[in-house]
Amino acid sequence: MSHQTTTVAHFDIPYFCYLDPEANVLQPLPAFATDPVMLNKIYRMMLLMRIFDKKAITLQRTGKLGTYPSTLGQEAIAVGIGAAMQEADILCPYYREYGAQFWRGVKMEEIFLYWGGDERGNAFANNKHDLPICVPIASQTLHAVGIATALKLQKKKQAVLVALGDGATSRGDFYEAMNVAGVWELPVVFVINNNQWAISLPREKQTKAQTLAQKAIAAGIEGWQVDGDDIFAVKETIEKALVKARNGQGATVIEAITYRMGDHTTADDASRYRKPEELVTHEKHDPLKRLKKYMISNGWWDESKEQELMKELTAEVEKAVETFDAIAMPAPETMFDYLYETLPSAYSAQRASVMKGDKE
């Protein structure tokens, strides 16, 4: 028996890319791509992120940090987020957006402090409203829609950007967040850092879906895919989505495709599940090399400038390490001091006990 059908709905997932891996320009560039001042700022932050990352891994190996998740190879996404957002927008990160956080005023020593086992690393002296790093996967997507609802109710023209990984797109939180973002037309942008690996699970075993961006379709919102190693595509699409959000035109899901060059965290050993050949292929996609090549070809960059910047940023990171090193241990009783606005008297004896510690 055959049935005649008609198509009742039709969907597309657009793909954005301006620079191919060899830094060839594929289509007319956004304005900022020809602004050497902005490019400098962007490249500087990407390089800072890479130096910071390398240092953090060293600090973990020497016992100064606990487990640390590396961001090697994913710099364009974090820096693209930072460069695209306005100060008043709100960032809900997961844990690979240091470049965005630094751009938004979070200090390097604060990130060191957090992974060094101290809650003060989330106190952000220079950023009062962004969320801290979020470890429970995808749970931050719901905070993002909650904050977006609050902004909408308060008639504030701000947007929320939430970052997540490819593994997070399998969780209910993500689907639930997209669903409510769609039906309430919330000012929120979801940015998926699709780095192909969720610890040891490769992208193709995470979902049968052809793209992660298409998951937005079921929620009635737009899903875009971008080359996540092309900073121009990342920044441009996020900026577009943020403008759309601020203008009351609803949410967007952006899938940025990149590759996790490092282990999942310093507690992981990717050689147990990943072929070394993969890294060779993906090294060619390095977002820093791509931007550098583009800048050199336009006469805005050269090796001596590179060396000078490396030196400057290395010193900046070293200074942050010194500041981090100099931060004294928190007082034991502080484990109680931020539990409630005012600690209920039911817990004052326990607080006193922790102050006494192991003393006889």
Next chain:
Amino acid sequence: MTAITLVEAVAQALAYELAHDEKVVIFGQDIGANGGVFRATQGLQARFGEERVRDTPLAENMIAGLAVGMAIGGMKPVAEIQFMDFICASIDQILSHGSRIRNRTRGRLSCPMVIRTPSGGGIRAPEHHSDSMEALFSQIPGLRVVIPSSPSRAYGLLLAAIRDPDPVIFMEPKRIYRLVKEEVPDNGEALPLDVCFVLREGKDITLVTWGAMVHETLQVAQKLSAQGIEAEVIDVATAKPLDMDTILQSVEKTGRCVVIQEANPTCSLSSEIIAQLAEKGLTSLMAPPMRVTGYDTVMPLYRLEKLFIPSEQRIMNAVKNVLEYA
């Protein structure tokens, strides 16, 4: 002034806060035009609009996460989870985020949210509609767990919960939603959190309870009084943080104690009360304290639910045992 039920007192408190604090937003499943499945939000959407009294898509984890985000974003969200049994889907958001965002950020962000939810059995409800989970939430640092037992305490404690700067799980014992009526002046006066209420003074025995079980316990106290035994009845009201001082002071006077709860006994609120009584009040006790509780089994479907929930007779038996101990 007309007398109102506990569920009407909840609606009255919500309306008061919606009218007096523009940051208050209430949301949940079917709470808008439908007024909530128990009518706790009856008429509120018509009065305050769809923005501030909003129906959500059906996802409890989303409701809790949304509340966390809204609270961080400067609002005072009051979310409803339709039945406490379904709150299990929200635990990650409540435990991993709502309860600890203040601590995680050293006070930079906070979460002044309330999650209201009808709890407990005794209304011939379907499966998965009758659990009491105060102990589960009392385990979570940074939360408050509040359980009213009368219309006036529902009104006063809910106002306090909404005004509290930290997250509150507000359990509404649905068995007593319409059990008694009281005159509850709509004056916006909150009751204190973190304290027990002594509902009846007595010198012979201390009966500690909360939520729906307050009613059976008061009945027992009345019967005891007719026999010349004066029981002191304490309504715990805030399960977390627990006001142990009031309980200890009472036991110091009476020397005898029975704790009555609907929930399963293992690692429950009654376990905590008895443990603290052993640590801090042992010398006051003239008899081992006893508990009257639900059982360490699944809350049965409604043909047997009344055998699970402590009856007046079971309470009376325990009281007699404790009184007769030499």
